Amino acid sequence: MSEIQIFGMSPLKGEISIQGSKNAVLPMMAAALLHRGTTVLMNVPDIRDVACMTDILEHLGCRCRRQGDCMAIDARQIEQTAIPDCFVCAMRSSIIVLGALLGRMGEGGGCYPGGCLIGARPIDLHLKVFRELGAQIEEKDGHLRVRRGAGGIRGAEICLSYPSVGATEQAILASVLAEEVTVVHGAAKEPEIESLCDFLNNMGAVICGMGTEHLMIQGVRRLHDSSFRVDGDRIVAGTYGAAAAAAGGDVLLKGVKPSDLREPLRILGRMGARIQPEEKEGRIRISMDGVPGAVHICTGPYPQFPTDLQSPFMAALACGQGTSRVEEQVFEARFAAARALRAFGARISIREREAVVEGTRPLMGAQVMAPDLRGGAALAVAGLAAEGETRIGNCRHIERGYEDICRDLSALGARIRWVKEDGT
Numbered sequence: 001m002s003e004i005q006i007f008g009m010s011p012l013k014g015e016i017s018i019q020g021s022k023n024a025v026l027p028m029m030a031a032a033l034l035h036r037g038t039t040v041l042m043n044v045p046d047i048r049d050v051a052c053m054t055d056i057l058e059h060l061g062c063r064c065r066r067q068g069d070c071m072a073i074d075a076r077q078i079e080q081t082a083i084p085d086c087f088v089c090a091m092r093s094s095i096i097v098l099g100a101l102l103g104r105m106g107e108g109g110g111c112y113p114g115g116c117l118i119g120a121r122p123i124d125l126h127l128k129v130f131r132e133l134g135a136q137i138e139e140k141d142g143h144l145r146v147r148r149g150a151g152g153i154r155g156a157e158i159c160l161s162y163p164s165v166g167a168t169e170q171a172i173l174a175s176v177l178a179e180e181v182t183v184v185h186g187a188a189k190e191p192e193i194e195s196l197c198d199f200l201n202n203m204g205a206v207i208c209g210m211g212t213e214h215l216m217i218q219g220v221r222r223l224h225d226s227s228f229r230v231d232g233d234r235i236v237a238g239t240y241g242a243a244a245a246a247a248g249g250d251v252l253l254k255g256v257k258p259s260d261l262r263e264p265l266r267i268l269g270r271m272g273a274r275i276q277p278e279e280k281e282g283r284i285r286i287s288m289d290g291v292p293g294a295v296h297i298c299t300g301p302y303p304q305f306p307t308d309l310q311s312p313f314m315a316a317l318a319c320g321q322g323t324s325r326v327e328e329q330v331f332e333a334r335f336a337a338a339r340a341l342r343a344f345g346a347r348i349s350i351r352e353r354e355a356v357v358e359g360t361r362p363l364m365g366a367q368v369m370a371p372d373l374r375g376g377a378a379l380a381v382a383g384l385a386a387e388g389e390t391r392i393g394n395c396r397h398i399e400r401g402y403e404d405i406c407r408d409l410s411a412l413g414a415r416i417r418w419v420k421e422d423g424t
């Protein structure tokens with residue numbers, strides 16, 4: 001398996017286009033199951049999670065054709081209603097396929113997604129959504145089966161006690177083809193939810209309230225063929241923003257909406273970066289002289305600071321100056337990257353949900369393993385700001401969400417490359 005090799009301490013300079021959003025495209029691919037026809041997605045990122053979702057759709061009977069960044073999903077014939085265990089284990093978010101299967105086929109099944117490195121990640125809210133829509137749930141030997149009740153999937157009023165992204169998506173997918181109206185109170189407001197609703201409305205669904213915590217889904221009988229362009233990935237853009245803050249330089253990130261990144265950009269500004277958002281052009285210029293200053297970050301549901309950028313930003317703060325505080329309020333155990341950053345000489349202490357980061361300069365290159373997707377990207381950020389050589393192993397985690405982190409960062413002038421097992 002390949003490793004990433006980085007020689008740090010060179011500032012980033014240049015411009016790149018940001019890939020399509022992972023967290024937007026995955027539920028859209030699941031939603032394609034709802035339509036007995038063809039759905040075309042554009043700007044689909046070439047990442048492992050998309051490959052996994054493609055495998056799931058094909059297993060269920062869809063025909064997926066990919067050409068460049070375009071993907072056509074033909075869901076005329078669905079033959080299966082169970083997601084094989086291996087896919088749920090490889091990608092937890094595959095559980096949202098259940099909502100789409102329930103909507104289209106009246107039933108769906110899969111194994112119970114276990115806990116993972118970033119916390120227990122229960123699915124109680126997903127199950128609540130199914131129950132309130134009148135579905136029956138069977139749980140046996142770690143497997144789940146949801147089936148529509150005798151009255152079909154009925155519209156319902158669902159109150160989420162926490163604005164879970166996945167549970168909100170599940171409610172949308174399960175109710176688009178339901179009878180009557182479904183209202184979700186306490187819905188997540190992430191831009192990816194808004195994109196999913198725009199995508200579904202473009203297919204003939206009737207959803208309103210996007211961007212608010214109250215979504216209303218008027219059930220429709222059928223959807224129609226459509227094509228839709230996936231937005232740029234705000235988390236990938238934010239990662240490269242953190243890299244520019246850590247290594248210094250001047251970068252232009254194209255194909256991403258600055259307004260989706262308001263809080264991370266505000267934090268980057270407080271760290272000392274100059275931010276020029278160009279909303280109409282869909283791009284952001286970030287320049288940084290000097291070293292990152294100390295800040296207080298607290299993650300939370302959108303529009304608060306995204307938990308997915310917590311570790312890349314922590315890496316930038318670790319090579320800054322002063323004492324920063326990073327509070328993780330979304331996932332209870334998301335500090336695996338902090339422990340790996342210590343190998344670079346970072347001084348980070350963790351108490352429950354809070355990390356205290358004492359800026360240290362320079363960090364020293366290290367040999368580390370990516371602990372998870374965003375944690376792996378954080379180690380690359382640290383490597384760019386560290387003296388000497390860094391090697392990152394276990395990169396399959398990074399490939400789940402970044403098309404090619406070495407391609408992107410070397411286009412910005414970083415000395416970073418893939419090293420194959422044979423050393424080439």
Ligand code: UD1
Nearest residue numbers: 023093121122123124125126164165166167307308330331
């Ligand atoms: C999605 C994103 C992930 C991001 C997260 C938070 C995708 C594929 N993944 O994950 O990158 O980090 O949103 O922005 O879009 N919870 C419960 N019960 C549930 C569901 C969630 O207690 O039934 C809790 C979780 O344990 C967590 C919090 O709610 O503490 C947020 O989870 P959620 O918003 O559901 O995240 P995901 O949809 O899994």
